[in-house]
Amino acid sequence: MAITLFDLSGKAGRRFSPFGWRARMALAHKGLERDARVEPIRFSDKAKLAFSGQQLVPVLVDGDDVVSDSWAIACHLEAAYADRPSLFGGDAGRGMARLIAAWVDTQVHPRLAPLIVADVVDQIEPIDLDYFRSSRETRFGKRLEEIRAEREGRVDAFREVLAPARRVLGDQPYIGGAAPTFADYALFGAFMWARGVSPFRLLAGDDPVHGWRERLLDSFDGMPRREPGHPV
């Protein structure tokens, strides 16, 4: 069955959506990423998503199924490709992956966004610049340049919010245990967003989260590392 992933796209097709990365890693986990067609969606292209009944990427089209929202995409893949490696490791794992995704959405992304959002303008097409600047300056209540100027003072808060992951990853290679699950991809998406747009250094080299990120960059034959991005 033909699979298409509608994913956010910047300059030269650079893919940096954290939620797009969750979906992309989930496809890779199921062995489907290589053959999936990618439909790049710029911020100004969102009318192309009208068929999905909403305006956000990622959207997965799998045969007759149209699935939007990265969590719904993971659940769809888990059900539709149940004979392939599990994304959750059962119902209990699914519940915990959902908690991790919710933690990333509500705690990690809000602390990460101010560190990197101003750099997105260098990675998007000119046609998207006005929309991006005005939507983000409204969201943050200040100019992108002001947000960037404050980031050195905010990086500690970002590192602190990773404390639960740091404690676990000091003892085991992945949040999922010996191998990654969707819980790992939920957090990893945040780092792929950052890597795709910003040279700002987020993690110290001796942070267990740094080592975990390295392992995931090398996963699936280095697929994430091959994506253009800043050194991390």
Ligand SMILES: N[C@@H](CCC(=O)N[C@@H](CS)C(=O)NCC(=O)O)C(=O)O
């Ligand atoms: N809950 C959704 C969130 C999707 C989302 O926020 N996507 C962003 C890209 S990271 C988007 O489409 N933004 C469009 C915009 O900002 O105009 C998911 O998990 O997929």
